[in-house]
Amino acid sequence: MTTESDDRKDSDRHATKMAKKKAARDKIMATKSGEKGLIIVHTGAGKGKSSSGFGMILRCIAHGMPCAVVQFIKGAWDTGERRLLTENFGDLCQFHAMGEGFTWETQDRERDIAAARAGWEKAKELIRNPEIRMVLLDEINIALRYDYLDLNEVLEFLRTEKPALTHVVLTGRNAAEGLIEAADLVTEMTLVKHPFRSGVKGQPGVEF
Incomplete structure (x- = not known):
């Protein structure tokens, strides 16, 4: 006692x-x-990579910091984050959905490459603008993994043309080793358990 x-x-x-x-x-x-613009990578097999990136975008908006999103894969999806940002925060956050869906959905490599290239050109334009404080490159790691984009070109651009105080967030599974080495902050999402394996489909508010 x-x-x-x-x-x-x-x-x-x-x-x-x-x-x-x-x-x-x-x-x-x-x-x-000190302060510096960070290169941030969210990768791994677990859920939450894009969600974490969008959480950072919302933080920027809350601080009144101009930001932008380029989606490389999920462009055809009607996602909750896309609705929220375009309908309510378009003055602070530019949203560019450039992809047409996962590569197994389009089944057209040349079309996927063209969409990825268009997304990368838009990303470069946004990153070069020093007024934009954060750019989220959602699922760009997938485009890099399938060689839709050249990794060395992306790394060279981030090294030489990214403004000093601009943050760039790159999401998607299987981040390239070179990107991980170049990044300032890397988080790997580990898959422990997922409802999809139990027959539960993706649901609004959880997956999109």
Whole structure:
């Protein structure tokens, strides 16, 4: 049975422990003063890559920061994020749906390449604009994986032409090793369990 004295000792120990953690954290934060435009990669087999990217876009909008989205694969889909951004935040967020669906849906490689190239040209235009603070290149990793776009061209552009304070987010499975090496922030979504494997189809509000 614990006493009031024991509870007070536990509380004091906790306060001391947290104070030490805060002091250590404050010391670390004191060394972090710079800002830069980040290259951010969301990849992996797990769900949430695009969702995380759109979460960052909403943060930009909340801060009044102009931003843009280029969708390389899901352009034909009527997605919730597309509706939300185009109908409510078109003044702050440009939305360009350039893809025509997954490659197994179009079954036309030349058409897929043309759509990816058009998406990349639009992406370059948006990234070059220093007024736009974040550009989300949704599912571009798939276009790179299938060689619809040249990886070296993308990396060279990001290295030499991206404005210093512009963030670029690239999503999709199987991110190329070169892209991972060039990125400032990389997150891999790990698949643990997915309802699709149990016969549940993609649903509004969860998948799109």
